Amino acid sequence: MEFVIKISQFLLSLSLLIVLHELGHFIPAKLFKTKVEKFYLFFDVKFSLFKKKIGDTEYGIGWLPLGGYVKIAGMIDESMDKEQMALPPQPWEFRSKPTWQRLIIMLGGVTVNFILAYVIYVAVSFTYGDSDVKVASLKDGYWIDNPALLDFGFKTGDKVLAINDTPIINDSDIGFNLISAKTITINRGGEEKIIDLPEDFLGQFSSSKSKLNFEYRIPFMVGEVADSSLNAKKDLKVGDVIKSINGRELKYFDQLDEVTEGLKGSTVAVEILKEDNSIVKKELEIDNEGKFGIRPYNNPPRFEELGYYDIFRKEYTFGESFAAGGQKFTKTIYNYFDQLKAIFNPSTGAYKGLGGFKAIFDQFPSAWSWSYFWGLTAFLSIMLAILNLLPIPALDGGHVVFLLYEMISGRKPSEKFLERAQVIGFFILIALVLFANGNDIFKAITN
Known part of the structure; x- marks a missing residue:
């Protein structure tokens, strides 16, 4: 599913973009009385899935989803x-x-x-307004698990203060400024530190096996329990938060391996925080690979309620939305030009992160979200x-x-x-x- x-x-977004792009050629061509012979979504190499001629133009859908075209006489x-x-x-x-x-x-x-x-x-x-996480509200910093970031000198618990000379206020600021980053200022244990990034850090980062970036430190919230899991019949509910294991506090999911070290193949006593904030005790099984067989769940509003971070929310009137949309529009354009500049500079290694259709496909979430779409x-x-x-x-x-x-x-x-x-x-x-x-x-x- x-x-x-x-x-x-992926296909809905791609189709919408292709059709409207080609419509941008089609409309002025028609206005200037220029004959348009074909208007196709996707390419019709050898044959098409659908075609119909209306006037001088053949409209159709090809079978090769690599783009689309209008054929102008x-x-x-x-x-x-x-x-x-x-x-x-x-x-x-x-x-x-x-x-x-x-x-x-x-x-x-x-x-x-x-x-x-x-x-x-x-x-x-x-429609949706803006929401972001205030970096200052991440009391114990970020979870760092990407091998490339670890090699650069970052550690779990680091708080990001600035990239180059730009202060980082919201979490989204990191993504927008990382492309051109040469230095990142962090707070580690109350002490400020500047981490110098290598010139090819984008290449190293994009080549890393991990796709994780600077991640929020969140609790171990129960999502899906696999049918094959030893804990499939333990009456775990989506939204349950595992707070401790054998008496050891589990504040963050990134501490799980440390807390369960040496417990492979054993039964453990856990404390679980329920959605009504009550605490229940259960016994769960850890398999021989050190896993609970539980897929974690991401629930930002609940995490905010539990004090893990603060979400900044802003709504716009109809008039205000034009300026807000314009800021996002120009910011995205500048950011993409920074990406292209890095890609065409071999010394940055950014070309290693260049992706095709699968890379675009992977950006879409597994649960439908209109705002994200x-x-x-x-x-x-x-x-x-x-x-x-x-x-x-x-x-x-x-x-x-x-x-x-x-x-x-x-x-x-x-x-x-x-x-x-x-x-x-x-x-x-x-x-x-x-x-x-x-x-x-x-x-x-x-x-």
Whole structure:
């Protein structure tokens, strides 16, 4: 069921972004009376799952979910329709239109993506507001379990005070500032300490087998008890919190291995905090691998109630949501440019973290959350827009570069040159796609 929920969110988000991006090309093309031969969600290599011709345009759904496209008459694109380009230009073709119209058509897709992201951020701000965890409220700091972070010198219990010279107030500030981090100031046991990060820390961090970052220190709350667990019939309820084991306090889940050391294959006495805050005592079994067979549960409101951290909440009026959404929009754009800058700088090693479709799929939660879905969709819309603006032939940005050259110089690049540039751009894109998705496969095998 978890897979069905994740794949449903992934395909819904991807389909929405592709259709609206291509609609951004389609609408101005139609407004300028340019013939659009095809409008496809996904690629129809050899055959399509569905197609219907309405007017001059064939609308369809392909079987290869790697993107989508509109085929505009008289345009050198991925279809490489040389036969059409060999014929005399027709007034309804892309190549016959004024340069400014062609430029608007080419910028239509990324424009829609940027507008979509901003609208989503505004709607999410108005509908859900903002919530974040105050770093100062994490009394015993963060849980550090990622081997890369441990190698850099971090320890469980560290409190993050600043990244570079930027004070960290909310937990989300860490993610936004980590990309460009060179130093991180922490408080460890009441003493401030500056940890210098290596130049390739992003590469080391993304190559780590662990996906954990700076994690909250939370209690061991019972979630799902496996049917095969020795504790399957112990009447444990979702939301129960295991507070002690054999008389030893278990304040945080990250202390579990320490508290259960030497207890493999034994029966232990535990104290459990129930949802009504009463304490009950039970005997639980630890298997020969040192496990309870219990999947922990994440319940932020309950953790806040128990005093593990404070959640900052802010609601926005309809008018205020436009400014709040705008701040998220611009912040995300700046952050993504920082990511790209790091990826294209080999010394950072950030390219090792470049992912493909699996990496995007993994970002969706296993439980449906509309607020998370729309937030991630807004980010992916910005990512799609910025990537399409890269000056690579075969991308919108490549076409824009040639059109700007034509507008400035007054000379149009030859169709032969554009064909060759399209082929080169296509191979660059294939190489990038193979590298990104190859990274996904490599991580899946090695992790």
